[in-house]
Amino acid sequence: MSAPALTRxxxxxxxxxxxxxSAGAAEARARPMGDREVLLGLLALEQRSVVVxxxxxxxxxxxxxxxAAAALFGDQERRHADALTQALRGMGATSLPKPPSPQDAxxxxxxxxxxxxxxxxxxxxxYYEAHAKLRSPALLATAAGVMANxxxxxxxxxxxxxxxxxxxxFVTGEG
Amino acid sequence: xxxxxxxxxxxxxxxxxxxxxxxxxxxxxxAGCGGGDDxxxxxxxxxxxTPQRDRAILNGALNLENTAVAVYTVGLxxxxxxxxxxxxxxxxxEREHAVALAGLVRRMGGAPNVAKPAxxxxxxxxxxxxxxxxxxxxxxxxxxGISAYVEGIPKLxxxxxxxxxxxxxxxxAQHVAVLLGARGGDRPDVSVPEPFVTGKxxx
Numbered sequence: 001m002s003a004p005a006l007t008r009x010x011x012x013x014x015x016x017x018x019x020x021x022s023a024g025a026a027e028a029r030a031r032p033m034g035d036r037e038v039l040l041g042l043l044a045l046e047q048r049s050v051v052v053x054x055x056x057x058x059x060x061x062x063x064x065x066x067x068a069a070a071a072l073f074g075d076q077e078r079r080h081a082d083a084l085t086q087a088l089r090g091m092g093a094t095s096l097p098k099p100p101s102p103q104d105a106x107x108x109x110x111x112x113x114x115x116x117x118x119x120x121x122x123x124x125x126x127y128y129e130a131h132a133k134l135r136s137p138a139l140l141a142t143a144a145g146v147m148a149n150x151x152x153x154x155x156x157x158x159x160x161x162x163x164x165x166x167x168x169x170f171v172t173g174e175g
Numbered sequence: 176x177x178x179x180x181x182x183x184x185x186x187x188x189x190x191x192x193x194x195x196x197x198x199x200x201x202x203x204x205x206a207g208c209g210g211g212d213d214x215x216x217x218x219x220x221x222x223x224x225t226p227q228r229d230r231a232i233l234n235g236a237l238n239l240e241n242t243a244v245a246v247y248t249v250g251l252x253x254x255x256x257x258x259x260x261x262x263x264x265x266x267x268x269e270r271e272h273a274v275a276l277a278g279l280v281r282r283m284g285g286a287p288n289v290a291k292p293a294x295x296x297x298x299x300x301x302x303x304x305x306x307x308x309x310x311x312x313x314x315x316x317x318x319x320g321i322s323a324y325v326e327g328i329p330k331l332x333x334x335x336x337x338x339x340x341x342x343x344x345x346x347x348a349q350h351v352a353v354l355l356g357a358r359g360g361d362r363p364d365v366s367v368p369e370p371f372v373t374g375k376x377x378x
Contacts, residue, residue, distance in 0.1 A: 069363035076370035083371075124345065131337040137329030144328045144341055148321065148372035151345035152352040156366055165353050166261075169268035170275075171345035172338075 036091050038133050042143070043084040045126050047099040049077035052119050055105035056112045066109060066160050070116070073153045080146050087139065110161065117157040123150045125173025229336055230283045232327050233276050236340065237288050239320045240273040245296035246316050250309040258306060258357050262313070265350050272343050279336070307358070314354045314377065320347045322374030348372050 053074030056062060062070055088096060105112055127147035134140050155165035168175065247266030254262050277287035303309050324344035331337045352366040355376065359365030368376045 065361060065363060069367075072363045072367065076367070079370040128338055128341060131328065131341045132334035140329040140337065141325055142371065144325045144344055145371035145373055147341055148325075148345050148348035149367065149370055151348050152367045152372065155349040155352045156356070156363055159353075159356070159361070164264070166264065166268070166346060166349040169271035169346055170339070170342040171349065172342045 035134055035136050035139055036088065036093055038130050039084055039088050039091075039139070040093070040097060042126060042130060043081060043088065044097040045123050046077055046081040046084060047097060049119060049123060050074060050081055051100050051102050052116055053077060055102055056116060058102075059105040059112060061105075061107075061109045061112055063109075066113060069153075069156050069160065070112075073116070073156075076149060076153070080149070083142065083146075087142075113157055113160050117154055117161070120150050120154040120157065121173045123147075123173070124154065124171060128172050225332060226283060229331050229333055230280055230285045232331060233280050233283075233336070233340075234285060234288050236320075236323065236327065236343075237273055237276040237280065239323060240269050240276060240343075241288070241290035242296065243269040243316055243320065244273060244290070245293060246300065246313055248293065249297055249300060250303060250313060253303060253305055253309050255306070258310070261353050261357070262309075265313075265353075268346055268350075272346070275339070275343075279339070310354050310358045314351060314358070317347050317351045317354065318374040318376065320344075320374070321351065321372060325373060351376060 053070050056070045057067070057074060085096060105115070107115070124147060127143055127150065130143050131140065131147075134143060151171045154171075158167075159165045244266055247262050247269060251259065251262055251266070273290070280287040301308075301312060303312060321344060324340055324347065328337050328340055328344070331340065355368070356362070356366035
């Protein structure tokens with residue numbers, strides 16, 4: 001049986017993860033602290049994102065494009081978490097945050113989408129702060145790409161709630 | 176002998192002539208900032224980062240924002256309904272980016288690049304026959320900006336400038352999600368196709 005062909009997106013994600021891991025290894029040689037602490041905080045948030053979308057998907061309360069968005073975004077959050085994990089391992093980190101335990105999602109579809117949107121805001125804010133702290137160029141480039149993806153999630157979630165998808169010119173995760 | 180152009184370029188020609196192909200985005204938008212990407216592989220801060228280079232990077236970004244304002248301005252008469260409302264807001268946001276970037280360049284002691292006259296942009300753009308042409312062209316331009324910002328952020332020395340540019344990048348990424356959604360029937364996999372946004376997403 002032949003292996004499934006890699007899509008362009010798979011390849012891009014693999015390259016991003018690989019760049020992060022390489023940067024992580026170089027980072028470990030250059031500065032054992034600093035970037036690593038920032039990544040640990042981001043990883044904990046990404047793990048929480050995966051759980052948030054899993055809870056929402058399991059609730060069965062979303063349908064149509066809302067359910068499709070939750071499934072897709074959960075998968076993309078997992079890619080972010082995997083890339084950060086690889087980078088941290090490349091930096092020699094042995095103690096990584098454990099994923100939080102899933103809990104039952106409460107509320108109707110609108111409340112669940114709002115929950116996801118609020119969490120995306122937190123993630124955007126964390127990446128925004130990280131941009132001032134990270135020093136490795138490769139980590140900065142990847143963080144920028146992830147932050148932009150979280151901003152897109154937020155835009156789609158806002159559309160699902162009937163709101164303006166892009167209400168501010170400077171997306172900082174506040175307001 | 177030079178021959179005056181009588182027909183507008185097509186989309187691809189425009190991007191090529193303007194040097195705005197996705198792969199060239201970083202080189203053009205951040206012209207004058209020197210150097211390649213070899214520092215990325217090292218995982219250490221870019222030793223060539225200087226306040227002067229930061230200023231050049233921001234001025235390059237300003238060119239892109241001024242072009243984006245012109246694209247939305249030219250496209251508006253072709254649009255109706257929700258797409259038009261989004262495009263109006265996006266144009267205003269691109270203008271906010273341009274004003275902010277110009278202010279930063281000025282505060283850093285530089286002279287902000289000035290927008291070209293509207294007719295000059297219009298003549299350089301491909302012919303847009305309707306909403307579909309506009310959505311494709313605007314997506315291309317937004318993606319050029321995204322590529323440039325993703326490549327430019329690691330080159331900025333000042334952390335606060337990196338934050339400002341990242342906040343603009345995220346706004347452009349949201350624009351692309353909406354534009355792709357408008358072309359693809361608001362399917363999430365079309366609006367948000369890649370977990371690491373690089374400016375290569377198309378519908």
